[in-house]
Amino acid sequence: MLTERQKLILWAVINDYIVSAEPVGSRTVSKKKGIDFSAATVRNVMADLEEMGYLEQPHTSAGRIPSQKGYRFYVDYLLKPYMWSKQDLIALHDFHVTRMDHVEQAIKQTNSILSQLTNYMTFILGPKITESKLKHLQIVPLYDRSAVSILVTDTGHVYQQRVKVPEGVSLSEIERWANFLNTRLNGCPISKLKPILVKKLAEELQRYVEHIEKLTNLLDQILRAQPDERLYTSGTTRILEQPEFQDVEKMKALLDLLEENEVIIQLLEPATEGVQVRIGYENHLEAVRDCSIISASYMFNGQPVGTIGVLGPIRMDYSRVIGIIDLLAKDFSKRLDTLFDCGE
Amino acid sequence: MLTERQKLILWAVINDYIVSAEPVGSRTVSKKKGIDFSAATVRNVMADLEEMGYLEQPHTSAGRIPSQKGYRFYVDYLLKPYMWSKQDLIALHDFHVTRMDHVEQAIKQTNSILSQLTNYMTFILGPKITESKLKHLQIVPLYDRSAVSILVTDTGHVYQQRVKVPEGVSLSEIERWANFLNTRLNGCPISKLKPILVKKLAEELQRYVEHIEKLTNLLDQILRAQPDERLYTSGTTRILEQPEFQDVEKMKALLDLLEENEVIIQLLEPATEGVQVRIGYENHLEAVRDCSIISASYMFNGQPVGTIGVLGPIRMDYSRVIGIIDLLAKDFSKRLDTLFDCGE
């Protein structure tokens, strides 16, 4: 464990580096208020911290920059709660008075304010289809055996999917089947549609349709996840203003990543409760080794249903971003709940 | 008008610059096959061409680069039809055997092959909703007066929109109304829905519903264009490999542009028949002054319904890209037609 003085200096170095993006020297640190040692003392401590792996030196005669281990320690033990600035509070106030009539809008708005406040790239992973509830199912025949399935959830999301109508099943039978689902399974969580249909309602369903097995296949087709439609991003170009991405190569790697929605979804997916911070290598993905990801889950009906996250350089203002994410995730959960409490 | 020799040399300069991206000197040109003058003669001709505004000199002792006027002349008068290379033909063959079951897929595939072949950023503007025909309309109530309207067209596109149900109109009335539209206006072009409903069917409709005016308002809500969902892009990062976008500022300007879908739609929209080439300033938009846009319309049922385009640096391989766009636009039209001929 580090001594109090070591912690103090590590903290000072990181705080300085976060704003300056330049290696910080001993003199700079010793001049900070709250630090009453001479530059020489600071130098000694910094040398110790470097030996322990919390700091790094780009070259012999440069100041120190935090290592990833340093950031990790900083996030875990040194972080102080963020003090909201006046501008933040104003922006948040404006945000709170904007009316949001539905989920999509709420997602986009929240995303936008998040990237405005942080100046980084931000993501919101929409509610998983399987978590939400059936409101309406419709099969629209197009031609031959081609049709479009349309599934509306209680959150107002519309999921569409091309499907092939199974051979031998008539349109009117499909209609009866969809009607049955709509009346008997309205409000049923999407994830439980199939089990309930197969186990509990099979008998009853027989009275309406013939080809139960084929129709169950159809249901599978309909429910086949469309994960890439769940991701919302904002502020993609904002991150390019960060000095660490002035390098065209890095920039390109990051933009390439963006085209691969599914990778990002995976990156965000395993979010547990509370705010998560993943620093550099902890992301296990080449393209974001120089990035940190801060994310938090948001809730609907007490259940975590999606993730909200920020991607920025490792040199990130963790205190601030964590504060903002935490607040917005909670706020978004609340919005979701109130958005549907009145309607259910 | 230019003399044959002037044309020959302008042609040679542009061709060289297109691949090298460096100012081309008189010696380089004189050494090309097909050019049998000495460097000195070439120099004289180049001086003339510069005076006429077809070439430019970045600085006194550099070679010449084509001006925008030069490119324009090149495109209008000097272009030779592109000779397909073996790799191109292979890629195209692979493309032609890929099965495409529906429009969305065809768009994405065509987009992808286009950006692969050209190495630039490519766009496809999906069929305008107003050009396609009504297949199915459904209103799904959510809560209070909130509902989702779902409109399926003959091209299999699903357009959804949040709508407010007018006060005083019951759900069952809306259902009757939707049913009426579905049965009486099936196959009607979207753009003609409202006029026909108001002019020809008003009387008949009265038998089914009460609040005709409010329901017509609802129709307006539903049809309110969602233009930003029509644009498909591909190869956004490919263009960053072009040397002219190594500059971070330009890059950012271009990426910012990308976030503004509607601007791009406007940029592509006024496409007439055949291939269009817009060079630099001809685009009337700050961010793409250093870019050229080559676009062509594609057809459905003999009508131009959308645009397919390429955005690249002014120094573009016009011959090649025009060849590719022309081919793919025609190909895409054909695919669209066969995709629906069998089904109607």
Place this chain on the structure above:
DNA sequence: GTTAGCACTCATAATGAACGAGTGCTAAAA
């Protein structure tokens, strides 16, 4: 009209000196 020759221009790369921020070490002070 065309070409060879030549002086001239100017961007680019390479070189190296001056600078300065920052370090590590040592010896003195607390």
Place this chain on the structure above:
DNA sequence: TTTTAGCACTCGTTCATTATGAGTGCTAAC
């Protein structure tokens, strides 16, 4: 024993200088 001041040393950055060479424009000869 801990802290601090002093000092030599390192190394990236900046700036001016120079050399290089590609390319031009002009002139005179072919």
